[in-house]
Amino acid sequence: MTQRLVLFLAALVAISPIFGVWLTELLGYHEPLDIAVELINEAADYTLLKDLSEEWRWTPFADYKVPGLPDWAGYIVSGFIGLITFFILYVIIKELYAKRTS
Amino acid sequence: MHIPDGYLDPLTAFMTWVVAVGYAYYAYKYSELRTKPELILSLAAAVFVAQMLNWPLPGGTSLHFVGGALVAILTGPFNAYFTMLMVLIVQTLIFQDGGITTLGANAIAMGIVAPWAGYIVYKVLKTRIGTAGAASVAGWISVAASGTAVGILIGLSTWFPYSLGISVPIMAIWHSILGVREGVITGLAVLYILRKAPHYIAT
Numbered sequence: 001m002t003q004r005l006v007l008f009l010a011a012l013v014a015i016s017p018i019f020g021v022w023l024t025e026l027l028g029y030h031e032p033l034d035i036a037v038e039l040i041n042e043a044a045d046y047t048l049l050k051d052l053s054e055e056w057r058w059t060p061f062a063d064y065k066v067p068g069l070p071d072w073a074g075y076i077v078s079g080f081i082g083l084i085t086f087f088i089l090y091v092i093i094k095e096l097y098a099k100r101t102s
Numbered sequence: 103m104h105i106p107d108g109y110l111d112p113l114t115a116f117m118t119w120v121v122a123v124g125y126a127y128y129a130y131k132y133s134e135l136r137t138k139p140e141l142i143l144s145l146a147a148a149v150f151v152a153q154m155l156n157w158p159l160p161g162g163t164s165l166h167f168v169g170g171a172l173v174a175i176l177t178g179p180f181n182a183y184f185t186m187l188m189v190l191i192v193q194t195l196i197f198q199d200g201g202i203t204t205l206g207a208n209a210i211a212m213g214i215v216a217p218w219a220g221y222i223v224y225k226v227l228k229t230r231i232g233t234a235g236a237a238s239v240a241g242w243i244s245v246a247a248s249g250t251a252v253g254i255l256i257g258l259s260t261w262f263p264y265s266l267g268i269s270v271p272i273m274a275i276w277h278s279i280l281g282v283r284e285g286v287i288t289g290l291a292v293l294y295i296l297r298k299a300p301h302y303i304a305t
Contacts, residue, residue, distance in 0.1 A: 002144075005144055005147075005148070009147055009148060009151045012151045012152075012154075012155065013151055013154070016151070016154045016155055019154075019155045019156050019157055020154050020155065020156050023156070023157070024156060031103070031104070033103055033104070033105065033249075033252065033273075035276065036249075036253075036272050036273050036276045036277075037109070037256075039272050039276070040256075040262075040268065040269060040272055043264075043268055043272070044264065044268075048261070048262055048263070048264075049108065049109050049256065049261065049262065050108050051106040051107075051108050051109070052106065052107040052108030052201070053106045053107060053108075053198055053201065056107055056201075057198065058195075058198065058202070059195065059196055059197065059198050061196055061197050061198075062198035063197065063198065063199070064154070064197050064199070075154070078154075078197060079151060079154055081196065082147070082150050082151070082154075082192055082193075082196070082197070083147055083150075085192050085196065086143050086144075086146055086147040086150065086188065087143075087147075089143055089146075089188060089192075090139055090140060090143035090144075093135070093139045093143070094139055094140075097139070
Protein backbone atom coordinates (compact mmCIF):
# COMPACT_ATOMS: atom_id res chain seq x y z
CA MET A 1 0.00 0.00 0.00
CA THR A 2 1.31 3.42 -0.83
CA GLN A 3 1.59 5.96 1.95
CA ARG A 4 -0.91 8.15 0.11
CA LEU A 5 -3.51 5.38 -0.03
CA VAL A 6 -3.00 4.53 3.65
CA LEU A 7 -3.51 8.17 4.64
CA PHE A 8 -6.60 8.43 2.42
CA LEU A 9 -8.13 5.26 3.88
CA ALA A 10 -7.25 6.36 7.44
CA ALA A 11 -9.02 9.67 6.81
CA LEU A 12 -12.09 7.84 5.51
CA VAL A 13 -12.08 5.58 8.58
CA ALA A 14 -11.84 8.65 10.84
CA ILE A 15 -14.99 10.18 9.31
CA SER A 16 -16.82 6.86 8.85
CA PRO A 17 -18.92 7.15 12.07
CA ILE A 18 -20.70 10.14 10.54
CA PHE A 19 -22.17 7.75 7.98
CA GLY A 20 -22.04 4.40 9.75
CA VAL A 21 -23.25 5.50 13.20
CA TRP A 22 -24.75 8.98 13.50
CA LEU A 23 -26.74 9.16 10.25
CA THR A 24 -27.72 5.54 10.71
CA GLU A 25 -29.20 6.29 14.14
CA LEU A 26 -30.81 9.45 12.82
CA LEU A 27 -32.57 7.87 9.87
CA GLY A 28 -32.94 4.25 10.99
CA TYR A 29 -31.10 1.77 8.84
CA HIS A 30 -31.44 -1.84 7.77
CA GLU A 31 -29.33 -3.77 5.31
CA PRO A 32 -31.12 -3.97 1.95
CA LEU A 33 -31.06 -7.76 2.31
CA ASP A 34 -32.87 -7.48 5.66
CA ILE A 35 -35.59 -5.42 4.03
CA ALA A 36 -35.95 -7.96 1.23
CA VAL A 37 -36.15 -10.76 3.80
CA GLU A 38 -38.81 -8.80 5.71
CA LEU A 39 -40.79 -8.65 2.48
CA ILE A 40 -40.31 -12.41 2.01
CA ASN A 41 -41.44 -13.08 5.60
CA GLU A 42 -44.44 -10.80 5.10
CA ALA A 43 -45.33 -12.61 1.87
CA ALA A 44 -45.17 -15.93 3.74
CA ASP A 45 -47.06 -14.46 6.71
CA TYR A 46 -44.61 -15.87 9.28
CA THR A 47 -40.87 -15.80 10.07
CA LEU A 48 -39.38 -18.06 7.41
CA LEU A 49 -35.89 -16.64 7.52
CA LYS A 50 -34.29 -15.61 10.81
CA ASP A 51 -30.95 -13.91 11.27
CA LEU A 52 -29.06 -16.00 13.86
CA SER A 53 -26.17 -13.59 14.33
CA GLU A 54 -27.58 -12.31 17.64
CA GLU A 55 -27.52 -15.86 19.00
CA TRP A 56 -24.14 -16.89 17.56
CA ARG A 57 -21.51 -14.38 18.64
CA TRP A 58 -17.93 -15.41 17.82
CA THR A 59 -16.19 -12.04 17.97
CA PRO A 60 -16.12 -9.13 20.43
CA PHE A 61 -16.16 -6.73 17.47
CA ALA A 62 -19.55 -7.73 16.04
CA ASP A 63 -21.30 -4.97 14.08
CA TYR A 64 -18.08 -2.92 14.12
CA LYS A 65 -18.39 -2.21 17.84
CA VAL A 66 -15.66 -2.45 20.46
CA PRO A 67 -16.59 -3.41 24.02
CA GLY A 68 -16.25 -0.47 26.41
CA LEU A 69 -16.18 2.17 23.72
CA PRO A 70 -19.04 4.32 22.45
CA ASP A 71 -20.35 3.24 19.06
CA TRP A 72 -18.64 6.03 17.14
CA ALA A 73 -15.21 5.30 18.66
CA GLY A 74 -15.72 1.55 18.22
CA TYR A 75 -16.52 2.13 14.55
CA ILE A 76 -13.25 4.01 14.04
CA VAL A 77 -11.21 1.43 15.97
CA SER A 78 -12.89 -1.33 13.93
CA GLY A 79 -11.89 0.42 10.72
CA PHE A 80 -8.27 0.53 11.83
CA ILE A 81 -8.42 -3.11 13.00
CA GLY A 82 -9.60 -3.96 9.47
CA LEU A 83 -6.84 -1.95 7.80
CA ILE A 84 -4.17 -3.51 10.04
CA THR A 85 -5.59 -6.96 9.27
CA PHE A 86 -5.25 -6.38 5.53
CA PHE A 87 -1.68 -5.22 6.03
CA ILE A 88 -0.90 -8.36 8.07
CA LEU A 89 -2.53 -10.51 5.36
CA TYR A 90 -0.38 -8.79 2.76
CA VAL A 91 2.81 -9.46 4.75
CA ILE A 92 1.83 -13.12 5.29
CA ILE A 93 1.03 -13.70 1.60
CA LYS A 94 4.20 -11.96 0.48
CA GLU A 95 6.33 -13.97 2.92
CA LEU A 96 4.69 -17.24 1.88
CA TYR A 97 5.49 -16.62 -1.78
CA ALA A 98 8.99 -15.44 -0.96
CA LYS A 99 9.66 -18.68 0.96
CA ARG A 100 8.26 -20.80 -1.86
CA THR A 101 10.36 -18.97 -4.43
CA SER A 102 13.53 -19.31 -2.38
CA MET B 103 -25.95 -7.92 0.85
CA HIS B 104 -24.14 -10.09 3.40
CA ILE B 105 -26.23 -13.19 4.13
CA PRO B 106 -26.18 -13.92 7.89
CA ASP B 107 -26.27 -17.35 9.48
CA GLY B 108 -29.78 -18.75 9.53
CA TYR B 109 -30.89 -17.98 5.98
CA LEU B 110 -29.50 -21.11 4.30
CA ASP B 111 -29.96 -24.75 5.32
CA PRO B 112 -26.79 -26.80 6.03
CA LEU B 113 -26.78 -28.64 2.69
CA THR B 114 -27.19 -25.46 0.62
CA ALA B 115 -24.59 -23.71 2.76
CA PHE B 116 -22.18 -26.63 2.29
CA MET B 117 -22.71 -26.64 -1.47
CA THR B 118 -22.00 -22.91 -1.67
CA TRP B 119 -18.76 -23.50 0.24
CA VAL B 120 -17.81 -26.23 -2.27
CA VAL B 121 -18.47 -23.86 -5.17
CA ALA B 122 -16.58 -20.98 -3.53
CA VAL B 123 -13.53 -23.13 -2.70
CA GLY B 124 -13.60 -24.83 -6.12
CA TYR B 125 -13.81 -21.48 -7.88
CA ALA B 126 -10.93 -20.16 -5.74
CA TYR B 127 -8.78 -23.10 -6.90
CA TYR B 128 -9.69 -22.37 -10.54
CA ALA B 129 -9.44 -18.57 -10.28
CA TYR B 130 -6.05 -18.76 -8.57
CA LYS B 131 -4.47 -20.04 -11.81
CA TYR B 132 -5.63 -16.92 -13.65
CA SER B 133 -5.20 -14.40 -10.84
CA GLU B 134 -2.19 -12.30 -9.95
CA LEU B 135 -2.35 -13.01 -6.23
CA ARG B 136 1.18 -14.39 -6.40
CA THR B 137 2.67 -11.50 -8.38
CA LYS B 138 0.56 -8.57 -7.23
CA PRO B 139 -0.51 -9.25 -3.64
CA GLU B 140 -0.03 -5.57 -2.80
CA LEU B 141 -2.55 -4.47 -5.43
CA ILE B 142 -5.15 -7.05 -4.40
CA LEU B 143 -4.79 -6.38 -0.67
CA SER B 144 -4.78 -2.60 -1.23
CA LEU B 145 -8.01 -2.86 -3.18
CA ALA B 146 -9.44 -5.14 -0.49
CA ALA B 147 -8.62 -2.54 2.17
CA ALA B 148 -10.19 0.20 0.03
CA VAL B 149 -13.38 -1.83 -0.56
CA PHE B 150 -13.55 -2.65 3.16
CA VAL B 151 -13.39 1.03 4.11
CA ALA B 152 -15.79 2.03 1.31
CA GLN B 153 -18.32 -0.49 2.63
CA MET B 154 -18.11 1.12 6.06
CA LEU B 155 -19.34 4.41 4.61
CA ASN B 156 -23.07 3.77 4.76
CA TRP B 157 -25.22 6.57 3.42
CA PRO B 158 -28.51 5.90 5.18
CA LEU B 159 -31.54 6.92 3.18
CA PRO B 160 -34.89 8.10 4.53
CA GLY B 161 -37.09 5.01 4.55
CA GLY B 162 -34.61 2.86 6.41
CA THR B 163 -32.13 1.51 3.92
CA SER B 164 -28.62 2.52 3.00
CA LEU B 165 -26.29 3.50 0.22
CA HIS B 166 -22.97 1.82 0.50
CA PHE B 167 -20.57 0.71 -2.12
CA VAL B 168 -20.22 -3.03 -2.85
CA GLY B 169 -17.27 -2.80 -5.22
CA GLY B 170 -17.39 -6.07 -7.19
CA ALA B 171 -17.77 -4.41 -10.58
CA LEU B 172 -15.19 -1.69 -9.93
CA VAL B 173 -12.55 -4.16 -8.77
CA ALA B 174 -13.26 -6.39 -11.79
CA ILE B 175 -12.94 -3.40 -14.14
CA LEU B 176 -9.62 -2.50 -12.51
CA THR B 177 -8.03 -5.92 -12.20
CA GLY B 178 -10.18 -8.48 -14.00
CA PRO B 179 -12.73 -10.91 -12.52
CA PHE B 180 -10.25 -13.49 -11.17
CA ASN B 181 -8.28 -10.94 -9.15
CA ALA B 182 -11.60 -9.41 -8.11
CA TYR B 183 -12.61 -12.73 -6.57
CA PHE B 184 -9.63 -12.75 -4.22
CA THR B 185 -10.10 -9.07 -3.42
CA MET B 186 -13.73 -9.58 -2.48
CA LEU B 187 -12.92 -12.85 -0.69
CA MET B 188 -10.37 -11.11 1.53
CA VAL B 189 -12.94 -8.41 2.35
CA LEU B 190 -15.60 -10.99 3.16
CA ILE B 191 -13.27 -13.10 5.34
CA VAL B 192 -12.24 -10.08 7.41
CA GLN B 193 -15.82 -8.79 7.68
CA THR B 194 -17.16 -12.22 8.65
CA LEU B 195 -14.52 -13.44 11.08
CA ILE B 196 -13.69 -10.19 12.85
CA PHE B 197 -16.87 -8.13 12.59
CA GLN B 198 -19.55 -10.80 12.08
CA ASP B 199 -20.79 -8.95 9.02
CA GLY B 200 -22.19 -12.01 7.25
CA GLY B 201 -22.36 -15.57 8.54
CA ILE B 202 -19.70 -18.27 8.64
CA THR B 203 -22.06 -20.93 7.25
CA THR B 204 -23.03 -18.46 4.51
CA LEU B 205 -19.53 -17.25 3.69
CA GLY B 206 -19.53 -19.46 0.58
CA ALA B 207 -22.83 -17.96 -0.58
CA ASN B 208 -21.58 -14.44 0.05
CA ALA B 209 -18.40 -15.24 -1.88
CA ILE B 210 -20.51 -16.49 -4.80
CA ALA B 211 -22.79 -13.44 -4.81
CA MET B 212 -20.19 -10.72 -4.23
CA GLY B 213 -17.00 -12.43 -5.41
CA ILE B 214 -18.14 -14.34 -8.49
CA VAL B 215 -21.49 -13.03 -9.74
CA ALA B 216 -20.98 -9.30 -9.10
CA PRO B 217 -17.49 -9.06 -10.66
CA TRP B 218 -18.33 -11.24 -13.66
CA ALA B 219 -21.64 -9.46 -14.34
CA GLY B 220 -19.95 -6.08 -14.04
CA TYR B 221 -16.93 -7.12 -16.09
CA ILE B 222 -18.97 -8.58 -18.97
CA VAL B 223 -21.31 -5.58 -19.13
CA TYR B 224 -18.35 -3.20 -19.02
CA LYS B 225 -16.56 -5.03 -21.84
CA VAL B 226 -19.67 -5.15 -24.02
CA LEU B 227 -20.61 -1.48 -23.52
CA LYS B 228 -17.21 0.19 -23.28
CA THR B 229 -16.78 0.90 -26.99
CA ARG B 230 -20.45 1.80 -27.45
CA ILE B 231 -21.18 4.26 -24.66
CA GLY B 232 -17.74 5.10 -23.31
CA THR B 233 -15.75 3.92 -20.32
CA ALA B 234 -17.53 5.85 -17.56
CA GLY B 235 -21.00 5.06 -18.91
CA ALA B 236 -20.14 1.39 -19.29
CA ALA B 237 -18.74 1.33 -15.75
CA SER B 238 -21.95 2.89 -14.41
CA VAL B 239 -24.16 0.30 -16.09
CA ALA B 240 -21.72 -2.42 -14.98
CA GLY B 241 -21.97 -1.31 -11.35
CA TRP B 242 -25.75 -1.25 -11.51
CA ILE B 243 -26.05 -4.66 -13.17
CA SER B 244 -23.49 -6.19 -10.80
CA VAL B 245 -25.60 -5.38 -7.73
CA ALA B 246 -28.83 -6.47 -9.43
CA ALA B 247 -27.16 -9.74 -10.49
CA SER B 248 -25.65 -10.48 -7.08
CA GLY B 249 -28.97 -9.68 -5.38
CA THR B 250 -30.65 -12.08 -7.78
CA ALA B 251 -28.03 -14.70 -6.96
CA VAL B 252 -28.80 -14.30 -3.26
CA GLY B 253 -32.50 -14.71 -4.09
CA ILE B 254 -31.73 -17.94 -5.97
CA LEU B 255 -29.62 -19.32 -3.10
CA ILE B 256 -32.29 -18.46 -0.52
CA GLY B 257 -34.94 -19.98 -2.79
CA LEU B 258 -32.91 -23.20 -3.13
CA SER B 259 -32.60 -23.57 0.64
CA THR B 260 -35.05 -26.04 2.14
CA TRP B 261 -35.56 -23.58 5.02
CA PHE B 262 -37.41 -21.49 2.48
CA PRO B 263 -40.42 -23.67 1.63
CA TYR B 264 -41.57 -21.60 -1.32
CA SER B 265 -40.37 -21.52 -4.88
CA LEU B 266 -37.71 -19.36 -6.46
CA GLY B 267 -40.68 -17.44 -7.84
CA ILE B 268 -41.02 -15.67 -4.48
CA SER B 269 -37.44 -15.12 -3.36
CA VAL B 270 -35.91 -14.17 -6.72
CA PRO B 271 -38.28 -11.35 -7.79
CA ILE B 272 -38.13 -9.67 -4.37
CA MET B 273 -34.33 -9.76 -4.25
CA ALA B 274 -33.91 -8.90 -7.93
CA ILE B 275 -36.30 -5.95 -7.96
CA TRP B 276 -35.03 -4.49 -4.67
CA HIS B 277 -31.38 -4.76 -5.64
CA SER B 278 -32.06 -3.47 -9.15
CA ILE B 279 -33.34 -0.27 -7.56
CA LEU B 280 -30.43 -0.03 -5.11
CA GLY B 281 -27.97 -0.95 -7.84
CA VAL B 282 -28.43 2.45 -9.48
CA ARG B 283 -26.41 3.95 -6.64
CA GLU B 284 -23.62 1.43 -7.16
CA GLY B 285 -23.64 2.38 -10.82
CA VAL B 286 -23.21 6.07 -10.07
CA ILE B 287 -20.33 5.43 -7.63
CA THR B 288 -18.62 2.95 -9.99
CA GLY B 289 -18.89 5.37 -12.92
CA LEU B 290 -17.49 8.28 -10.91
CA ALA B 291 -14.67 6.12 -9.51
CA VAL B 292 -13.66 4.91 -12.98
CA LEU B 293 -13.84 8.46 -14.32
CA TYR B 294 -11.53 9.63 -11.52
CA ILE B 295 -9.09 6.75 -12.04
CA LEU B 296 -9.08 7.37 -15.80
CA ARG B 297 -7.89 10.91 -15.16
CA LYS B 298 -5.44 10.22 -12.36
CA ALA B 299 -4.12 6.71 -13.06
CA PRO B 300 -5.48 5.28 -16.33
CA HIS B 301 -2.98 2.37 -16.25
CA TYR B 302 -5.05 0.83 -13.43
CA ILE B 303 -8.00 0.21 -15.75
CA ALA B 304 -7.74 -3.37 -17.03
CA THR B 305 -7.63 -3.68 -20.83
